[in-house]
Amino acid sequence: MSETSTNEGAQAQQAPQIQMKILGQYVRDLSFENVMAQKRTSGDVQPDVSVRVNLDAKKRTPDDQYEVAIKLNVESKVKGMDDILFLMEVEYVGIFQVAGVPEEQLHPFLLIECPRMLFPFLRRIVSDVTRDGGFPPLNLDTIDFVALYRNELARRQAEQAAQGEVKADA
Template identity: 75%
Template sequence: MSDNGAAAANGGQQVPQVKMNILGQFVRDLSFENVMAQKGASGEVQPDVSIQVNLDAQKRPTAHQYDVVIKLNIDSKAKESRDQLFLMEIEYGGVFHIEGVPEEQLHPFLLIECPRMLFPFLRRIVSDVTRDGGYPPLNLENIDFVQLYRSELARRQSEQGGQTANA
């Protein structure tokens, strides 16, 4: 009965059922450079942390499978002296099986919904690595992947607009 109601609401067309499974998750690359420990410095320092986020998604050779990778560059410096505390680069990925997403919605789905599923696992790894490096665990704030996607689209459009104006 509910199927008929959904079909009637969409002009008699069946709405495709979206299926998404995470087939695997992995750390593709991880680098943690503990600069402060290498210098032998110690004592209490107030950190100033900056984080850059990049996303990548690619189709796999197998039907309906995609690789999605979140890339974080984390730079931590002392607030007062601006001395480097640590640098962390991590690429965390997942292999997704996705069906039922219309082609025009696949790109945003891959760069919003898939990273949203991976993020809690990435957050835990960052927390563990910074704690094991001798710092308080760095608990990342939630990332607004919708806003990140929109910002990237706007950046690309303005870049294309600037190239057209220069041509």
């Protein structure tokens, strides 16, 4: 029995203990344009909403602190038409203290786990702003940050491959 507990203790010491704290979070930029009200059109329409998401992470001066930003562009149009109902742009930022993450795993950690922690707060802001703007509250679907990260990696790899082919042809 003592042999098993010794092995477990050695394994626990070898595995790094990941620590993450949210030191702060804030809205860096927010813009909401109620186009429908400016045109003075009827509010009884079926919306077609599109949401674009961008992520960014930067290292801050203390070595273990990072700034992670989620940028949303929301556009709502009248279903089946090009008439815009509203436009919303919001950049929501979190300051994180991260320790124990291996260097090769830090980039995905910052662009997957940190946005996952911020998203519920951002969802609430979007809901409140659209409601206060005269529309039904927009409750964003959960964002799959893992899929978003993988898609961005694939896009960058395809872009690099295309640039490599262009250079080889020249």
